Amino acid sequence: MPSTIIRREEEGESLATVELKNNTVIVVLGASGDLAKKKTFPALFGLYRNNFLPNNVKIVGYARTNMDHQEYLKRVRSYIKTPTQDIEKQLDEFCGFCSYVSGQYDQDESFINLRKHVEELEAGREETNRVFYMALPPSVFITVSQHLKRNCYPEKGIARIIVEKPFGKDLPSSRQLQRALAPDWNEDEIYRIDHYLGKEMVKNILILRFGNEMIGATWNKNHIDNVQISFKEPFGTEGRGGYFDEFGIIRDVMQNHLLQVLTLLTMERPISFSAEDIRDEKVRVLRAMPAIEPRNVIIGQYGKSLDGTKPGYKEDDTVPKDSRCPTFASMVAYIRNERWEGVPFILKAGKALNEQKTEIRIQYKDVTSGIFKEIPRNELVIRVQPNESVYLKMNSKLPGLSMQTVVTELDLTYRRRFSDLKIPEAYESLILDALKGDHSNFVRDDELDASWRIFTPLLHYLDDNKEIIPMEYPYGSRGPAILDDFTASFGYKFSDASGYQWPVQSVEALQKL
Ligand SMILES: NC(=O)C1=CN([C@@H]2O[C@H](COP(=O)(O)OP(=O)(O)OC[C@H]3O[C@@H](n4cnc5c(N)ncnc54)[C@H](OP(=O)(O)O)[C@@H]3O)[C@@H](O)[C@H]2O)C=CC1
Ligand SMILES: O=C1O[C@H](COP(=O)(O)O)[C@@H](O)[C@H](O)[C@H]1O
16 A cells, blocks of 8 residues: 555645644654753643644654653653643653653764664554654754754655754854755755744734724725834843843844734735745745844843842843843834835833733824814734733723713723633644644745844844943833833824723723823
């Protein structure tokens, strides 16, 4: 009987989009690391619990750490934390198909050893599909991908390689990485993860835009004054200072996560929801964005909290005492096309701020003046996390006999709107996409190139000009003091909205204002 792979090829099915339902081994390289612990294994377990892993799947961990099978399983169990206690049986089943191989990242013998182990697990299978998940530091991406190709590439099945960011530090290093991967892995086999593309509300952007005439019709420079995309974390780089100092907030979250969000917000309607149609439109809009100009950027670095209880960035032992690394940045991107000419897209990202929040705020233009003395602008807010929601801030008449206006909102708060809500973790959704052969939520090579082109001149400018020192902001604040003037200078109007409170307000209290 011919293998299903051969049949599929004969029938003209592209192997790139084949769903791996059977005969699959997933190898997690870097299985002892932080990413594997926090994201990869919990996501694999989440997929298993929901019956989304291929039938009879095997999961192999690979890392340098020496440990025996039992010790490894103990680790895997400790990685998986769920609030319910009823998972013990499922955890036992999950561990039943997990195993571990220890080896080096730069030695053929180690990878030959890995192959032998995988082959034992595959014994009796006609088709041998292998998914390699690189939960590894970028310094070993290339050597590992080369060793995998040489020693572990399946002869009778589909191979896929999932690569984690960072994909380089600038345009030249990203291209170098691309050139190193390209001879061994074709673009169809590579899945570059940007985990923001797996987030529920980020995946919702195209539906909100293209599935609602009301939103679609106003989605342009004629109606939208400015857009803010904000990423805020209430904790510093504690424990990760060594890694972070080499990258900084712009490379860590802006060039990738926030730019991906911006791209989905601004691309034109794709011909279909297929991966290539979506990615073609994303590349087109990225190519219409000029490089970020340094004069449209502010950078900051957190110092001690005002009450002195939280340490400043440079107090971390792994951070150089004279570090100029930005832990906060805000910058403005523009798009030179008919739809967006002149609209500022304000990106803001920071660590050690006052709250945890990722949101998109679309601020509409002022209504024609005349009948209103002062009336706030409409804002459409897409709250990516936490408390996923979409709300449209709008003006309404205050109930009663007067003609007083009040800011209120059309509110789609997910946890109130949907019962039995379970929002999948971004990594669950992305690993499932990779198993399904769906590249829509992964970064294509030309997309990566276009995104680095937008950021590289700024990054080099900041790296080279040693006299540029980030502005200090206190741990736990909203960022550098200049921030509000900066956003206001690009047209953002902050409206205190006369005591606006969400979710409910008393009419009587508002009448007294
Ligand atoms: N469904 C839901 O979950 C809803 C929740 N709400 C909640 O109601 C509250 C108010 O919401 P909303 O009006 O949208 O948001 P906010 O008033 O909290 O913030 C509006 C924007 O203004 C910025 N900002 C805050 N203070 C200033 C300032 N002094 N000068 C200039 N800019 C400033 C914020 O930036 P920055 O982030 O940098 O501080 C943010 O981008 C929030 O807590 C929101 O979460 C409202 C509606 C629905
Ligand atoms: O990629 C990264 O993202 C996280 C934030 O991810 P989130 O899903 O919690 O929003 C960030 O903390 C980290 O510095 C960065 O490398």
